[in-house]
Amino acid sequence: MDDPKCYRLSPSGLSLFVRVTPNAGRDAIEGVERRDDNSAVLRLRVSAVPDKGKANAAVVALLAKALGVPKSALSVVSGETSRLKTIAVAGDGSAILFRLSALLSSLSP
Numbered sequence: 001m002d003d004p005k006c007y008r009l010s011p012s013g014l015s016l017f018v019r020v021t022p023n024a025g026r027d028a029i030e031g032v033e034r035r036d037d038n039s040a041v042l043r044l045r046v047s048a049v050p051d052k053g054k055a056n057a058a059v060v061a062l063l064a065k066a067l068g069v070p071k072s073a074l075s076v077v078s079g080e081t082s083r084l085k086t087i088a089v090a091g092d093g094s095a096i097l098f099r100l101s102a103l104l105s106s107l108s109p
Helices: 054-067 093-107
Strands: 007-010 013-021 028-034 040-045 074-078 084-090
Touching (some): 013 054, 013 093, 028 054, 040 054, 054 074, 054 084, 054 093
Parallel strands (some): 013 040
Antiparallel strands (some): 007 013, 013 084, 028 040, 074 084
């Protein structure tokens, strides 16, 4: 399977690699994008401005709702001030991956 993976399973859950567009017109998950270096990221749009962590909080809220996990289970582990971020999702990695896969398949045309 040569589909790009925008996640990595870990013993404590799942790490998601995301690209965030802040100050957008709406909050949305757009799907997986393959980058020039052949890595993959999950594209997100949030209406919050990138000021004092507001966009990061919006990203956490958007992903928590989409994956059906509490906001406290998500944390930004890298890319605090960057568009490219790594989000740690604590919990059962296989269950989170199942919900992520269902979410991504619903986004496909």
